Amino acid sequence: MIRFYANENGKLTELDEPRPACWINITPPFNHAELEKLANQMDIPLDFLTDSLDIDERSRYEREEQVRLIVVNTPIVNEVESEHEGIYVTVPIGIILTLDNMITITSHENPVLEMFLEGKVKNFDPANETRFVLQIMEQNVYRFLICLKKLNLTRNVIEKELYNSSRNSDLRQLLRIEKSLVYFVNTLSSNELLKMKMKRSDFLKIRDDEDQTDLFEDIIIDNSQALEMANVHTNILSGTMEAYASIISNNLNFVMQRLTLITIILMVPTLVASFYGMNVPVPFKSESTSSFYFILFFSLIISLLLAWWFRRKQLF
Numbered sequence: 001m002i003r004f005y006a007n008e009n010g011k012l013t014e015l016d017e018p019r020p021a022c023w024i025n026i027t028p029p030f031n032h033a034e035l036e037k038l039a040n041q042m043d044i045p046l047d048f049l050t051d052s053l054d055i056d057e058r059s060r061y062e063r064e065e066q067v068r069l070i071v072v073n074t075p076i077v078n079e080v081e082s083e084h085e086g087i088y089v090t091v092p093i094g095i096i097l098t099l100d101n102m103i104t105i106t107s108h109e110n111p112v113l114e115m116f117l118e119g120k121v122k123n124f125d126p127a128n129e130t131r132f133v134l135q136i137m138e139q140n141v142y143r144f145l146i147c148l149k150k151l152n153l154t155r156n157v158i159e160k161e162l163y164n165s166s167r168n169s170d171l172r173q174l175l176r177i178e179k180s181l182v183y184f185v186n187t188l189s190s191n192e193l194l195k196m197k198m199k200r201s202d203f204l205k206i207r208d209d210e211d212q213t214d215l216f217e218d219i220i221i222d223n224s225q226a227l228e229m230a231n232v233h234t235n236i237l238s239g240t241m242e243a244y245a246s247i248i249s250n251n252l253n254f255v256m257q258r259l260t261l262i263t264i265i266l267m268v269p270t271l272v273a274s275f276y277g278m279n280v281p282v283p284f285k286s287e288s289t290s291s292f293y294f295i296l297f298f299s300l301i302i303s304l305l306l307a308w309w310f311r312r313k314q315l316f
Contacts, residue, residue, distance in 0.1 A: 023126035052094020
């Protein structure tokens, strides 16, 4: 779906046809023929559009004549409800700057661009392409921070539940969080490298604009903070998983130890009964009616002594 937007009277308005200084937003559903038609109409390389649809595309920038491409990755909720997949995945946003227009393209519905469509971003004007790019990067970092906070809250809830029970569903949920954090760390690192290169090469041509330069530096700082937060959450989660695995192993060892001691204690009466079940002469066997009770009492005394000794050694 290809839509055109422009700022009219301070309000974002959808247009029927593209015009200079408008925002062209491409979101699913669309087909390859529509992309080819737009590429010919706007005189841009077709691969600038198709590369941005690859979910594994890394964050980068590219220039071809007067057309510039920026690919930045952003988090979205994973549509695949699977125990083996992360809660969030990262997908690329393609930002194409031409002489007259700015084009954004994504392979999934994107919360970052929806913020602009819903009018939730202040001082947004599609005609100011450079500031628009910086605002997309800024909202993208905020999106990472929001997702990181949600993941951390989910981890805290699951961790409290694990103190009372050891359900496999909770452990699988922790694994999904861990996968999401791995995606976040890799993507934030790639985004940070992209922004540092853009700043060094002045890709957006804002070196002489103090306000936009300061905004870009703030975005880089916020991205670094998000990356550090993702690393911290990853380390905490890894430590939690290791500690929980140690607790489970320790509890299992404790249970096995108790079962072994109980087996040893019960083995004494079983051994005595085995001796007196033999078809050979054995002391106290069939000599009186009280022999059975004497043997039973003797076995019980030995078992109690064993239990007392194990208890004294703090094995129970």
